[in-house]
Amino acid sequence: MNKILISLLVSLGITGVAHAAGDAAAGQQKVAVCAACHGADGNSPAPNFPKLAGQNENYLLKQLNDIKGGARTVVEMTGMLDAMSEQDLADIAAYFASQNVQIGQAAADQVAAGQEIYRAGIADKGVAACTACHSPNGKGNNAAGFPSLSGQHATYVESSLNKFASGERNNDPSGMMQDIAVKLNEEEMKAVSQYVQGLH
Secondary structure: OHHHHHHHHHHHHHHOOOOOOOOHHHHHOOOHHHHHHHOOOOOOOOOOOOOOOOOOHHHHHHHHHHHHHOOOOOHHHOOOOOOOOHHHHHHHHHHHHOOOOOOOOOOOOOHHHHHHHHHHOEHHHOEOOOHHHHOOOOOOEOOOOEOOOOOOOHHHHHHHHHHHHHOOOOOOHHHHHHHHHOOOOHHHHHHHHHHHHOOO
16 A cells, blocks of 8 residues: 555656646647557557557656656667657657547456456455556546556556566556566456456
């Protein structure tokens, strides 16, 4: 619980730093390079690439800056952001945030287990409910920089959880997602990933 509180305070402090205001219309003119993997409107056709449509703007901007600055490694994006300014990144984040995510279909045999983890956590493992940060409808918390999971590809979510668990991905505030993911087994990761794919 302390990690969640610390993470909230850190995130609120980070988002309090002045950033360039994003312009969605300008961003639409800058996303051509993104479309091949993420789709022109941010609804990625490939389940291994995240949907960016409807994602929280503050979270998107942080991820873009982390990828550009090397705090988050995404091999497929190597060098793609190097020539982009802070304003470019803010505009791209604003554009994708303004789009509507297409909700997927959760695997029926995973919904009950995934819903239980998402809404109640796993008390005996010390896993907090996902709703604490990502909200009951999966829309996250833009002010705190917590991402929307609603409709996100299950394949991508499961991959992200595995990367947090292994430490390959470590750009989460206060290591909160690493702390949670390392406590989940493969079946639990798969179930909660399937659940959020159909969440809206």
